[in-house]
Amino acid sequence: DVKVTQSSRYLVKRTGEKVFLECVQDMDHENMFWYRQDPGLGLRLIYFSYDVKMKEKGDIPEGYSVSREKKERFSLILESASTNQTSMYLCASSLPQGRKGTQYFGPGTRLTVL
Amino acid sequence: AQSVAQPEDQVNVAEGNPLTVKCTYSVSGNPYLFWYVQYPNRGLQFLLKYITGDNLVKGSYGFEAEFNKSQTSFHLKKPSALVSDSALYFCAVRPWGGNAGNMLTFGGGTRLMVKP
Numbered sequence: 001d002v003k004v005t006q007s008s009r010y011l012v013k014r015t016g017e018k019v020f021l022e023c024v025q026d027m028d029h030e031n032m033f034w035y036r037q038d039p040g041l042g043l044r045l046i047y048f049s050y051d052v053k054m055k056e057k058g059d060i061p062e063g064y065s066v067s068r069e070k071k072e073r074f075s076l077i078l079e080s081a082s083t084n085q086t087s088m089y090l091c092a093s094s095l096p097q098g099r100k101g102t103q104y105f106g107p108g109t110r111l112t113v114l
Numbered sequence: 115a116q117s118v119a120q121p122e123d124q125v126n127v128a129e130g131n132p133l134t135v136k137c138t139y140s141v142s143g144n145p146y147l148f149w150y151v152q153y154p155n156r157g158l159q160f161l162l163k164y165i166t167g168d169n170l171v172k173g174s175y176g177f178e179a180e181f182n183k184s185q186t187s188f189h190l191k192k193p194s195a196l197v198s199d200s201a202l203y204f205c206a207v208r209p210w211g212g213n214a215g216n217m218l219t220f221g222g223g224t225r226l227m228v229k230p
Contacts, residue, residue, distance in 0.1 A: 004157070035220075040123070042204060043158075043220040058217065090157055102148070103218060105157035 003027070004106035006091050012112045019078040021109050023091030030096050032074035033103065034058075034066060037088040049074055050096070081113045116141040118207050120221035127195045127228055135190040135224045137205030146208040147188040148218065149179055153201045161203075164188060175199070195228045202226075 007022035025032065031050050035043040035058075045058030047066040055066050063085060067075040074093075078085055088110050092103040117140045127133045139145060146165055150158040162173025169181045179190045188205060202225050206218040 033218075040222055042118075042120075042222040043206075043218075045217055045219075048217060092158075102160050102163060104160065105150075107157040108155075 004091055004093055004104055006089075006106040006109050008109050009107060010110050010112075012114065013081050014114055015082060017081050017113075019081050019111065021076040021078075021089055021091075021111070023074045023076070023093075023106055024072055025093040025104070026072065027093065027104075028071065029093035029104075030071070031094045031103075032068065033092040033094075034064075034074065034076045035090045035092065036060070037090055037108070043090065046076065083113050085111065086113045087111060116145075116207050116209055116219045118205050118219055118221035120203075120205055120224045122224050123222075124225045124227060127226070129197050129228050129230050130194050133192050133195040133199070133226065133228070135203050135205075135226060137188045137190065137221060138186050139188060139205070139207040140186060141207050141209050143209055147179075147181060148206040148208070149173065149177070149188075149190050150204045150206065151201045152204065152223075158204060161190070195226075197228050197230055200226055200228045
């Protein structure tokens with residue numbers, strides 16, 4: 001089974017802090033994704049990566065950056081956390097599109113910014 | 115750009131009755147279509163997907179979905195609902211081709227409530 005793990009289930013941070021969310025997958029997937037989930041808005045893509053050191057902006061990249069130094073690990077960075085970044089953050093991984101890759105999700109990190 | 119609409123925020127159904135969760139989509143070219151389910155305080159779990167072929171797709175937990183190209187719909191169905199089916203359901207679409215083909219666009223989600 002594909003396993004996607006996220007470093008924290010719950011996180012509370014202060015406004016202005018730098019926040020790191022970590023995601024690890026164990027299935028050698030090329031693609032990795034970061035989403036945020038907000039009620040009524042569904043999932044919105046923040047960034048995705050299709051290879052080590054490669055990244056592309058999703059729908060809402062402002063205020064976020066990402067890092068992918070190793071294939072299995074994809075980090076989401078909030079450079080200076082703000083209260084409007086309070087949300088559920090979901091990481092996913094998949095094989096490339098040409099191999100009809102289904103996305104597999106981690107359990108999520110619920111971030112609260114005070 | 116692609117989009118997904120789930121017109122119902124919540125669907126209520128009695129246990130044992132059939133259920134339908136609606137989804138319509140917009141995408142350039144042929145779509146890949148997905149349904150995911152999210153149980154409380156959990157990540158999303160894959161239910162089923164349509165790539166090509168038979169318009170009726172069968173997935174996990176007795177769910178199925180019907181692809182209708184003319185109506186650009188991909189409704190999720192189950193013949194007999196269980197209380198344990200109560201969860202948040204997301205429809206998603208992805209286009210073919212290029213790096214954009216790796217990106218899923220999700221609907222806003224539909225909460226399914228199955229009452230005993």
